Amino acid sequence: MPSQDNSRRRFLRRALAAGGALVLSGCDQLSQSAWFTKLLGSAEKLTFATQRLLLPRKAMAQEFTEADLSPFFRSNGTSNPDNPGYQAMAAHQFADYRLQVGGLVAQPRAYSLDELRALPSRTQITRHDCVEGWSAIGKWKGVPLSRVLEQVQPQPSARYVVFYCADPMDARGTRYYESIDMEDAWHAQTLLAYELNDAPLPIKNGAPIRVRVERQLGYKMAKYIMQIQLVERLDDIAGGQGGYWEDRGYEWYAGI
Numbered sequence: 001m002p003s004q005d006n007s008r009r010r011f012l013r014r015a016l017a018a019g020g021a022l023v024l025s026g027c028d029q030l031s032q033s034a035w036f037t038k039l040l041g042s043a044e045k046l047t048f049a050t051q052r053l054l055l056p057r058k059a060m061a062q063e064f065t066e067a068d069l070s071p072f073f074r075s076n077g078t079s080n081p082d083n084p085g086y087q088a089m090a091a092h093q094f095a096d097y098r099l100q101v102g103g104l105v106a107q108p109r110a111y112s113l114d115e116l117r118a119l120p121s122r123t124q125i126t127r128h129d130c131v132e133g134w135s136a137i138g139k140w141k142g143v144p145l146s147r148v149l150e151q152v153q154p155q156p157s158a159r160y161v162v163f164y165c166a167d168p169m170d171a172r173g174t175r176y177y178e179s180i181d182m183e184d185a186w187h188a189q190t191l192l193a194y195e196l197n198d199a200p201l202p203i204k205n206g207a208p209i210r211v212r213v214e215r216q217l218g219y220k221m222a223k224y225i226m227q228i229q230l231v232e233r234l235d236d237i238a239g240g241q242g243g244y245w246e247d248r249g250y251e252w253y254a255g256i
C-alpha cells in the first residue's frame with residue numbers, strides 16, 4: 001500500500017540518518033504500524049533460528065535402559081562435606097537450601113529445592129566415567145540447566161557457567177568448583193540433578209544438587225552446588241583454569 005511504503009521509506013531514511021543507532025522504545029506510532037511489527041517479528045525469528053543453529057552442540061551422550069543400571073553407584077572425592085553450614089542444611093533435609101544463581105544475568109535468583117523440583121524435569125540413564133578408572137551407569141532426574149537459564153536470562157557477555165560447591169577448603173585454601181561453556185550449559189542433557197536411581201540424591205553423590213554434563217568426564221560433574229555464577233572469563237577465578245582439578249593440570253574440556 002502506498003501510504004505504508006511512504007512511512008516505511010521515511011523510517012528507513014531516518015534509520016540510516018541515525019547511523020543504525022536506533023532507539024526503538026517509546027515509538028508508539030512505529031510499533032502500531034503493521035509493516036514495522038512484521039519487521040520486528042521476522043527479525044526475532046531470524047535470531048531464534050540463528051541461536052538454534054549455533055547454541056547447542058547437537059550430539060547427545062548415549063543413554064541406557066533400566067537393565068543397564070549399575071547395582072551400586074559409588075562415591076568419589078568428597079563424600080560428605082565436613083562443613084558446618086552444609087551439615088546444618090543436611091540435618092533439615094535441605095529445607096533451608098537456596099541455590100544462588102547470579103553473575104552476568106538479567107534476573108539473579110535464589111531457588112529452594114522445592115522450586116527446582118517444581119520446574120520441568122528430565123530423566124536420563126547415562127554412564128559416568130571417572131579418570132581414576134571406574135565407570136557406573138545411573139539414572140538421573142533433575143531440572144535442565146537451560147530451564148534455569150531461561151529464567152535468569154544470561155547477558156550476551158556471559159561465556160561460562162561456574163559451579164561453586166560446599167566442600168570444605170583443602171590444605172591449600174581452595175575448594176571444589178567447576179565450569180562449563182554456554183553450549184554445554186544449554187545442552188538438553190545438562191541437568192541440575194536432585195535424584196539418583198529414583199531416590200533423592202544421596203549425600204555421597206552430591207545432595208541436594210549436582211550437575212550432570214554427560215559428554216564430559218566425572219570431575220566436571222560438580223556435587224554439593226551452592227552457587228552458580230555466569231561469567232565472561234575464568235582466568236580471574238581461583239587458580240584460573242576453570243576448575244579444582246583443572247587448576248591441578250586436568251583438561252578443562254574433558255570430552256569423553
Ligand SMILES: Nc1nc2c(c(=O)[nH]1)N[C@H]1C(S)=C(S)[C@@H](COP(=O)(O)O)O[C@H]1N2
Binds near residue numbers: 074075206222223
Ligand atoms: N563438590 C565436588 N564435586 C565433585 C567431586 C568432589 O570431590 N567434590 N569429585 C568429582 C569426581 S572426580 C567424580 S568422578 C565425581 C564422582 O561422583 P560420585 O561421587 O557421585 O560418584 O564427582 C565429581 N564432582
Ligand SMILES: [Mo]
Binds near residue numbers: 129
Ligand atoms: Mo573422578
